[in-house]
């Protein structure tokens with residue numbers, strides 16, 4: 001079956017590159033992917049999938065029935081949005097939209113999703129089970145997955161696969177990561193409220209700037225003494241505002257930051273930990289505080305069994321040299337984790353790097369991909385999907401590896 005999948009994908013290569021270039025020329029920002037969604041829906045219905053549009057606001061869901069011999073329903077998720085970046089490549093199919101660019105490869109993801117639908121639909125009766133294709137909007141603002149899940153796209157799903165391009169991995173190579181792939185990313189705001197007074201008479205005031213400086217210092221010191229160093233956590237205060245004049249003691253300081261962690265237990269305990277520290281500093285000096293801790297997306301934890309499935313399929317298709325085991329997770333965030341709250345899944349990295357020239361990073365205005373990676377991605381995804389039902393045991397959610 002693998003060689004059949006490879007043959008079909010190879011025959012589709014010119015069409016897939018055409019699709020990707022169309023998407024690349026017509027980028028749309030998060031939550032506004034109307035043209036992209038309509039285009040995706042058109043391709044999916046031409047392959048005979050049943051489709052639903054306007055799911056998760058602007059998303060598209062396509063379903064392939066297969067033989068339905070096996071009740072397990074597999075989801076394949078790709079994202080469709082572009083970034084507010086002015087493209088600076090010399091490509092003939094560069095963005096036609098001023099200030100918008102597919103600089104994170106979501107045009108490639110959408111193409112891989114569509115290519116996988118084309119390949120699996122050509123397998124016809126040979127496809128053992130049902131596949132649901134999720135084309136989500138608004139990944140870059142970490143909202144789209146939540147919108148999709150709210151609209152029920154994970155109902156009945158027993159496993160989910162996804163992909164993200166990676167320019168530092170060469171095209172033709174698949175990046176595999178067991179356990180934590182990306183971090184939980186939360187927003188933090190702390191307001192310290194003291195009492196104003198004359199700069200010459202500090203004993204009559206409560207100095208919010210001095211207390212805020214202790215809060216920042218203590219958070220940074222304490223985080224290294226109270227958290228397991230093998231479970232990464234980063235707290236960054238990136239913005240601080242307060243005070244009105246050099247000789248007036250400030251009564252109010254506002255701190256804003258981001259908190260990243262990989263291990264779910266660490267992530268769970270962080271709000272309480274931060275509050276204890278802030279309270280213990282404010283209380284002796286008579287300052288008040290307010291903390292707003294907003295949960296962003298959780299950490300992506302790749303399921304062991306499904307990651308093994310992708311690794312085996314990639315090895316069968318591309319040999320051992322076609323696989324790179326990723327030994328370090330990223331402290332970036334990815335809203336694929338929202339789907340993983342409903343079913344086990346895995347995201348693999350698709351190498352899109354050129355072997356013979358400089359590769360610009362994701363979100364760079366000169367980011368480009370080696371398009372030969374598209375067929376690699378489609379074959380890997382389609383073969384993993386096909387193999388999903390060949391596993392005799394139901395895929396239960398395996399315990400996550402510690403980060």
Ligand code: NI
Pocket residue numbers: 104105106139164
């Ligand atoms: Ni991305």
